[in-house]
Amino acid sequence: MFPYRKILELHSEGVSLRSIATITQHSRQKVTEVIKLAEKRGIIIPLDEGITDPWLEDFLYPEKKQENSGRHVMDFEYVHKELARPNVTLTLLHDEYVREAKSVGKIPYAYRTFAEHYHNYAMKYKATMRIRRKPGEILEVDWAGQTLSVIDPDTGENRKVYIFIATLPCSQMFYVEGSYRMDLPSWIRLHQHTFEFFEGTPQILVPDNLKTGVTKHTSKELILNKTYAEMADHYNTVILPARVRSPKDKASVEGSVNIVSTWIIQGLRNMKFFSIEELNDEIWKKLDYLNNRPFQNRNGSRWSAFLEEEKFALSPLPATPYRMSEWRTAKVRPDYHISIHSMFYSVPYELIGKEVDVKISDSTIEIYFNHIRAASHQTLYGKYGQFSTLKEHMPQNHRLYIEQTPEEGLKWAASIGDSTLMIVTFLLETYEVEKQALNAIFTLKKLERKYTNYEIEQACKDVLKATNRPTVKSVQTIIQSNKKHDEEKLTEPKSRKMKEKYGFTRGASYYGGRNK
Incomplete structure (x- = not known):
């Protein structure tokens, strides 16, 4: 058997590649290949007693078993990578694998064996398995059933704290935070904190059917809370609530609730806290431990699985956070x-x-x-x-009524011209009762309905030339007179043309014969 274990142990002791090749009586190229593969697979020295040379061979060269079977070799790394793509399934990849095998004249594995080989590969060499969950596709959110408490420093009473949990099913990475309330502003704020913790957003949010997020959910109709839907749209994700009474639709967060209830809620049961900030600091310490704790049946942890297998698939955060x-x-x-x-x-x-x-x-x-x-x-x-x-x-x-103020009157007059402004100012200064002055000013303003701003300003100018005590009546009279005069000017050239056109009509003397 090839001495995989001895090569790795000698390398960890600082023995040179040339010396290792001499001791094991194998080529330096082969020794280098084994060491690089071990580093790539994440093998840690010192090795456990159960890690034997056959185990290492199977771990470092999983394709050897396939080659010995006479079947077309599966590219495990390719399958794992492709399953991360949206809408790519193991069934599709198996179909492509069968066509590839037939094109080179090899016998392909049946689907069940194909899936089993991939399952074994993913469980042994990868932190996550991509048959059921896509990286970055789903984030499941829920409240834990159990609560914690904070002691009010003023009254000494216990204040209930609700525990929010969010889980990424692919890597099983989760986020936890305590909140005094379970209302809509708290629900939105906790989602924002979750996105910031993961430094990205998933394609789909799967909440329970809480009234804070879902207004109505039946088999025929889904009505989301508008604020919740708006928040999801801001973060470029969609909300697909779990079916009513279907906990399996969010199985990952249900499992996380059990973990959090045991390791965080019960782990903090004997501690006393006097602020929500103090409580959350302890929650996050335990959360960090849980996310970094090694998996029992495969390599890595939630944190390493998230970094290697899922973070790349999350959508980036928007430039500005959502405003509630x-x-x-x-x-x-x-x-x-x-x-x-x-x-x-x-x-x-x-x-x-x-x-x-x-x-x-x-x-x-x-x-x-x-x-x-x-x-x-x-x-x-x-x-x-x-x-x-x-x-x-x-x-x-109503608009005319509220506009009847001295300020509005002066503002209007200034928009017409200096002469109009002088008359309006004079009216405000000379009337003893302001209401009478305003009535006069806004009677003057009604001229806008029939006359242009230029005609109003010209009439005011003519009145000021004629008297030092102008009145609204005098302005009305002048503007009517000016209008009539202008109309006569327009009609005068037309009548003159008519006279010129018919001015040489022959009269009775011509037809009497005297002018022949």
């Missing part, structure tokens, strides 16, 4: 406002009585009708009962 928002429905009140947290936000008055969708975040309130954004406001804080009202949402008569 909440979705609600609201009915538009008769005053064209909706109420959110006892604050009031306007929408177009045409939507009075309609149901609208509202997206609530720390900075903005966005209102949607039939999936089209109808309004957007900055989120109000402070005293309850505040209003955020946009003029464009108001009916015309």
Whole structure:
């Protein structure tokens, strides 16, 4: 038997390759090949007593058994690599293997033997086996059934802490964190922490049917919580909840719940914590131990399996983290406002009585009708009962009413011209009652309905030339007079042309014969 074990032991003692070749009476090239294969397979020195030369030969050269069988040799590394691709199955690879065997005149293995050989290879040489799970495809999430507690330093009471668990089924790598609440903001925040821990996102999220994430799930209909769905879309993943009463749909996280319950929850049962941060620090220490603990039946650990077999398949994190928002429905009140947290936000008055969708975040309130954004406001804080009202949402008569302020009057006048501004300023200064001045100013503003800004400014200029005490009536009279004068100017050339055209018509004297 080839002395694999002796070569590896001599190499670990620092013996040169030339000396090892001399001692074992084998070529230096063969010695080098064995040492490199051992390093590639992750063999650690000193070797256990059960690792014999036959075991090492089988471990380093798994294809030798196939060659001795007379069958077409399987490329295990190729099969393992291809199974990482989306939608590639062992059945497809076996079909390709059969066609390849026939093309070279060799006998292929049957599917069952093919799968068995790959199973043995993956379990012995690889951290993960890719028959049922694709790397980076699924992340299963759930709450543990058991809880921990934190002592309130002020009251001395125990505060319940819920344990969130996320598992990648391919590598069995998992993440754990404690939370005071199981509400939607906590659910979203824990998902974000999970993605940051794995430094990537999976293709599919598989949660349980909790109300925080799933509004309705039947055999015919699936309705996700809008905020949860929006978060998943931001991280370029999709949500496929487990079927109701089907724990096997998320078997990996169910298994992780048992591990976490034993090694973390029960492992911390006798410790006292006075803050959630202190508790999570201890949870993460035990999590690090569990993820790095060697597998019992194969090489590696969850952490090494994740790094070697799964991390490459996760999608990269987006440039900016998801900003939490909440979705609600609201009915538009008769005053064209909706109420959110006892604050009031306007929408177009045409939507009075309609149901609208509202997206609530720390900075903005966005209102949607039939999936089209109808309004957007900055989120109000402070005293309850505040209003955020946009003029464009108001009916015309309401808009005119709120615009009747001295500031709005001066602003309008300045947009027309200097002469108009002088008259409006004069009206504000001379009327004893502000309301009377505003009535006069906005009567003047109504001229916009019939006249252009230029015509209004010209009339104001003419009035100021005629008097030092202008009135709205004088402006109305002048603008009407100017308009009439302009219209006469336009019609005068036309009448003159008519006279010129018919000015040489022959009269009665011509037809009487005197001008012949």
